[in-house]
Amino acid sequence: MSEEITLMKGNEAIAHAAIRYGTDGYFGYPITPQSEVLETLMDEAPWKTTGMVVLQAESEVAAINMVYGGSSCGKASMTSSSSPGMSLKQEGISYLAGAELPCLLVNVMRGGPGLGTIQPSQSDYFQTVKGGGHGDYKLITLAPNSVQEMADFVTLGFDLAFKYRNPAIILSDGVIGQMMEKVILPEYRPRRTEQEVREQCPWATLGKPASRGPNIITSLELDADKMEQNNLRFQAKYAEIERNEVRFEETNCEDADYLLVAFGSAARICLKTIDLAREEGIKVGLLRPITLWPFPSEVLSNYANKVKGMLTVEMNAGQMVEDVRLAVNGKVRVEHFGRLGGIVPTPDQVLAALKSKVVEG
Numbered sequence: 001m002s003e004e005i006t007l008m009k010g011n012e013a014i015a016h017a018a019i020r021y022g023t024d025g026y027f028g029y030p031i032t033p034q035s036e037v038l039e040t041l042m043d044e045a046p047w048k049t050t051g052m053v054v055l056q057a058e059s060e061v062a063a064i065n066m067v068y069g070g071s072s073c074g075k076a077s078m079t080s081s082s083s084p085g086m087s088l089k090q091e092g093i094s095y096l097a098g099a100e101l102p103c104l105l106v107n108v109m110r111g112g113p114g115l116g117t118i119q120p121s122q123s124d125y126f127q128t129v130k131g132g133g134h135g136d137y138k139l140i141t142l143a144p145n146s147v148q149e150m151a152d153f154v155t156l157g158f159d160l161a162f163k164y165r166n167p168a169i170i171l172s173d174g175v176i177g178q179m180m181e182k183v184i185l186p187e188y189r190p191r192r193t194e195q196e197v198r199e200q201c202p203w204a205t206l207g208k209p210a211s212r213g214p215n216i217i218t219s220l221e222l223d224a225d226k227m228e229q230n231n232l233r234f235q236a237k238y239a240e241i242e243r244n245e246v247r248f249e250e251t252n253c254e255d256a257d258y259l260l261v262a263f264g265s266a267a268r269i270c271l272k273t274i275d276l277a278r279e280e281g282i283k284v285g286l287l288r289p290i291t292l293w294p295f296p297s298e299v300l301s302n303y304a305n306k307v308k309g310m311l312t313v314e315m316n317a318g319q320m321v322e323d324v325r326l327a328v329n330g331k332v333r334v335e336h337f338g339r340l341g342g343i344v345p346t347p348d349q350v351l352a353a354l355k356s357k358v359v360e361g
Contacts, residue, residue: 004185010150010176011036013183014080014106017154019046022191023104024075025053027066029085032118033174034108037080050191060085064092071101072217074197074204076158080106082174083124084115087132093167094133098219100203100234102161104154105139105169108177111342119342120174122264123316128171129293129323136231138238140168140245141292143263147181155186162200164241171292173315175265175344247290248299252278256285258358259303261324262313263289265344270313272347273354282359292320297327304328309358313350314338333358 008016014037018026028038038056046052053070057063063079070077081089086107096103107128111121126132128141140160142153150172157168198206208214221227249267252274253259260270267288277284287303289296303310309332312321321336328334337353339345 005182006185007180007182008147009036009178009180010144010147010172011108011178012040013147013151013185014154014170015040015044016185017151018078019044019050019052020186020188021155021158022050022076022189023052023078023158024191025055025066025070025077026079027055027057027063027070027077028079029057029060029063029081031082031085033110033120033177034080034082034106036177037106037108052191060088061092064089064096067103068092068096068099068101071096071103072099072205074201074206076104076162076192078104078106078158080108082108082110083112083121086124086127090127090133093139094131094135094137095219096167097133097137097139097234098135099217100165101167101217102158102165103167104157104161105167107169107171109171109173111340117342118174120178120265120344121315121340121342122173122266123319123340124171125292125314125316125319128169129295137234138166138241138293140164140166140241141171142168143171143290143292144176145264145267145288147176147179147183150176151183151185160245164237165203166237166241171264173264174342242294245291246294246296246298248296249288249290251286251288253285253287253303255283256306257283257308258285258354259307259310260284260286260313260350260354261289261300261310261320262286263292263320266313266315269345269347270350273350276347276351277354282354284354289320295323295327297323300324300327301329301331304331307332309333309335309361311350311354311358312336313345313353315344316340333361335361
């Protein structure tokens with residue numbers, strides 16, 4: 001089937017892309033502002049066409065453990081939620097990482113802490129890239145800034161998850177999840193056959209043939225020496241991901257005196273700020289991290305040798321700014337501007353912050 005251009009919400013794009021990817025199972029629970037993912041999947045009823053399982057679990061904890069079960073069998077399994085729901089999934093996510101299971105997670109962020117608000121926020125950055133659960137683990141983290149990227153990152157997220165046997169997450173927010181844009185949906189591809197799963201995932205628990213020993217999926221290891229070796233293997237894998245999978249986008253950076261650093265919907269706002277600033281003769285560029293982990297530290301370090309200052313724009317109290325400051329290592333001034341609790345900043349407010357905090361400061 002050829003590519004299809006249509007108008008839909010970001011959450012809806014996630015659901016359609018999951019079906020077209022050949023996802024085996026989705027396990028979720030409704031929570032604003034991501035409920036359309038589950039609702040769209042139920043409306044599309046892919047179990048009648050592709051055989052994809054779609055299940056509303058009894059809780060977020062149940063949903064993430066269903067993902068664990070599906071992933072253990074080498075199946076393309078996914079879940080989605082919003083901030084408080086993702087908090088409930090943290091133990092299961094750590095188990096998935098510890099058992100080296102590929103899966104796709106989606107977080108459409110809302111304002112917090114606590115139940116907070118249903119309005120958009122970007123305050124789950126720390127939880128996602130620093131490890132919200134226990135132990136030394138990392139999530140491959142993709143930050144879309146359009147409905148198109150919501151669809152595209154389903155394929156990318158699954159592909160990276162299976163490539164490295166590691167959970168991947170699409171970290172979006174209520175703006176991108178609820179906004180409507182034109183999107184080109186990917187072509188359908190069939191779900192993998194049982195034989196293809198066996199060939200591509202020899203570690204999976206699909207029954208033991210006589211030719212090998214049993215596959216055991218667990219994150220438990222009571223021998224401290226063996227557990228250390230597991231962790232060292234994980235760290236070597238994370239280092240490989242950092243070498244190979246950094247993604248970012250540059251806008252008007254070649255002649256910039258000042259750099260805005262923003263991800264997701266905040267980066268969209270910054271595009272207009274660039275226009276406003278350049279109309280006033282202030283040369284501003286935008287560096288948009290697409291992978292929040294692995295983080296584009298090296299490229300930011302290089303820009304620190306070229307620009308006079310940087311401003312991170314985030315819908316939080318200042319989270320990604322810590323990684324930017326680590327990356328530039330004091331070579332240039334880095335300030336933060338953010339709105340909290342579900343307030344979305346305007347381009348004019350970003351420009352005013354850039355002038356007061358960085359240009360004049």
